[in-house]
Amino acid sequence: MQRNFTLGLVSGLLVTLMSISSSSYAQNATDDIAKYREMIADGNPSELYEAAGEVLWQQPAGPKNASLEKCDLGLGPGVVKGAAAQLPRYFKDTNQVQDLESRLMTCMQKLQGRDPQEMIDAPFQKGPKKDMEAIVAYVVTLSKGDKIKVSTNHPKEKEMYELGKRAFFFQGGPMDFSCASCHGEDGKRIRLQDLPNITTQKGAALGWGYWPAYRVSSGQFWTMQQRLNDCYRQQRFPFPIYGSDLTVAISMYMAKNANGGIVETPGLKR
Amino acid sequence: MTMKNMKSLLALSIFAVAAFVIQGSVSAQQANNPKFNKMMKDGFRADGIAGLDRIDQDATQKFCSDPVFAGSKQGEKMREQIQKVNMNSIKQPSDGKYIGDWKKGEAIAQSGRGATWTDKADTPIGGGCYNCHQIDKKEISYGTIGPTLWNYGKLRGYSPEVITYTWNRVNNSKAYNACSNMPRFAHFKLLNEQQLQDVMALLLDPDSPVNQ
Amino acid sequence: MADPMRVRAAENGGIVDVKILMKHDMESGQRKDAAGKVIPAWFISNINVKANGKDVLNGQFGPAVSKDPFLNFKYKGAKGDKIVVSWVDSKGDKRSDEATAS
Amino acid sequence: MNQQRRSLLKYSAVFGLMASAGLISVAQAQEWNKAAFEGKSLDDVFKILGAGSPDKSGAVTLNAPDIAENGAVVPVGITTTLKAEQLAILVEKNPSALAAQFFIPAGTEPFVTTRIKMGQTSNVYALVKADGKWSMAVKEVKVTLGGCGG
Secondary structure (H helix, E strand, C coil), rough: HHHHHHHHHHHHHHHHHHHHHHHHHHHHHHHHHHHHHHHHHHCCCHHHHHHHHHHHHHECCCCCCEECCCCEECCCCCCCCCCCHHHHHCCCCCCCEEEEHHHHHHHHHHCCCCHHHHHCCCCCCHHHHHHHHHHHHHHHHHHCCCCCCCCCCCHHHHHHHHHHHHHHCCCCCCCEEECHHHHCCCCCCCEEEEEECCCHHHHHHCCCCHCCCCCCCCCCCHHHHHHHHHHHHHHHEECCCCCCCCHHHHHHHHHHCCCCEECCCCCECC | CCCCCHHHHHHHHHHHHHHHHHCCCCCCCCCHHHHHHHHHHHHHEEEECCCHHHHCCCCCHHHHHCHHCCCCCHHHHHHHHHHHHHHHHHCCCCCCCCCCCHHHHHHHCCCCCCCCCCCCCCCCCCCCCHCCCCCCCCCCCCCCCCCCCCCCHHHHCCCCHHHHHHHHHCCCCCHCCCCCCCCCCCCCCCHHHHHHHHHHHHHHHCHHHCCC | CCCCCEEEEECCEEEEEEEECCCCCCCCCCCEEECCCCCCCCCCEEEEEEECCCEEEEEEEEEEECCCCEEEHHHHHHHHHHHHEEEEEEECCEEEEEEECC | CHHHHHHHHHHHHHHHHHHHHCCCCCCCCCCCCCHHHHHHHHHCCCCCCCCCEEEHHHHHHHHECEEECCCCCCEEEECCCEEEEEEEEEEECCCCCEEEECCCCCCCEEEEEEEECCCCCCEEEEEECCCCCCEEEEEEECCCCCCCCC
């Protein structure tokens, strides 16, 4: 055991030396990826979803045959501009902290008479979720360029942040992963993808500020809920329930950490 | 995937932790929070092979979920205890063979698949090694969460000590670093003995491209 | 009916820069569904762009063009040009959208 | 911009209707070249396009990344100083080499950018037909495995 330990130390040292010498290779590939991203930055297919979402926002739907135009996203009924930059937040009418998607479910229920459970149970990219995704694209585009400004002044917001922080570090599953396994240190990559350190303001802004996004690899627009869902899938966790407090808490932790950063949504991601 | 193995280690570790508590030598980890527990319990549902037992933490996971305590002076004894428990769970190869086929090892290192709710119980689980490590330099798409493993054997040599250390490390990295980011491949049966031997070969076969 | 396109056209120095995003799955014919059955190819095959009624580009796509296709080209034109983009896909679905060069 | 989009949407709806009613025919100056798109290899496609074995030319520029973060979307642009009448994008290692081709009427710049799918690292070819003669540019694009690979 003692010998193993010493050996571990020695190899650790060697490894440190080597990673210094090999960082130039990594740099080249990272630069090339940056160039690639620049080339596709113009012409984000999110625009196609955004246009569809605007129509869905204005169009009467659901058992009550009403539009979402009176939906209160935190800045008052019908105010969409800038609303996403301040979510999640506490809502008095539901006595809950809600993220954009859980809040939209509330509006769909109250204004349109739609059953939130149908939304929760629907698979991503299909049925009612397809509408949700387009509406989200529309709403977040209207905060593009705004400063992320999330409050933890309300005790429930503060509590949600603390719960989210704890969930962020919660390890489980057969690979012992937590969110922090990949997003807790500066300057790390998984394969060629940079991993923002979400425990810092800068890293959180790079993560939170660019989602929802159009995902090039799947050719789909992903909401934050879907992004989180796939993180947990890759963490080998069970399936996080759409709009659950857990997902809102994690979002609260990321969003609050990102405060002061710029909303760049919808992003364009690998 | 069953969590049987996890459960036995959990039992073992609870015993270890209990022993410490009785001795009174460990200051508390983050407090149990019923609200948090409920949020986690209500936040997930089982899907396919990903059951809710996956959020039942064993002692290692619980300890490492509190990085402030885990990295503290007060956490030191528990850290050593957890490393010991993990070290004791490592089995040396039943056939005495440490080095398999590096070509198969490379394929295992490349694959990051398996064990998610979209996988089946019989989906082969990859090692996902390139997600975090540079290994063969020809693969430019590698992660940097772990150290580079290029020239692993060439730099360290092929002595029995190096081989045993590496075997232990790929089996259960937490034997050396309680909160290493590396999965416990043998403990959770992510890779079988044969696959572990193949990954070993990628690192420690002098003919492996890693050592050229 | 197929979803609308996004067409942007900006004139600068007598050249109109046209950028088009089309909503289409562009199924490659190489993918398999969950049951292992090949998903048949389905893609935009022809695209035509007119400015004030006159052809400014004709394109033909194969299934290797990316999902939600993007196309950028330039022609000699002026502000106010009426641009009509039309596509037809391998199943005969069609879509036309219009924009004005700004 | 919002207002603009709204009117664009209105227009779109009208035109969509007109198109489905057959009031606007999608101009097909050239019928879709089935044989060329079904050609497997580069040579197959060269032959069908009547390109023979095109020469590499400094007058043809292929704008593509060295590394594509994802093979599903690889930006590719062609531009040339030649008086091009036809442009084509080919990927050597795709199941069918021809990805797209364009016909350039007089008054349109010999420039086009689109995005293509690549199954693996491969040479990408930009072909230009000018004055009845074909020339080309070639570039290797590396397609990387990304993310967690799961």
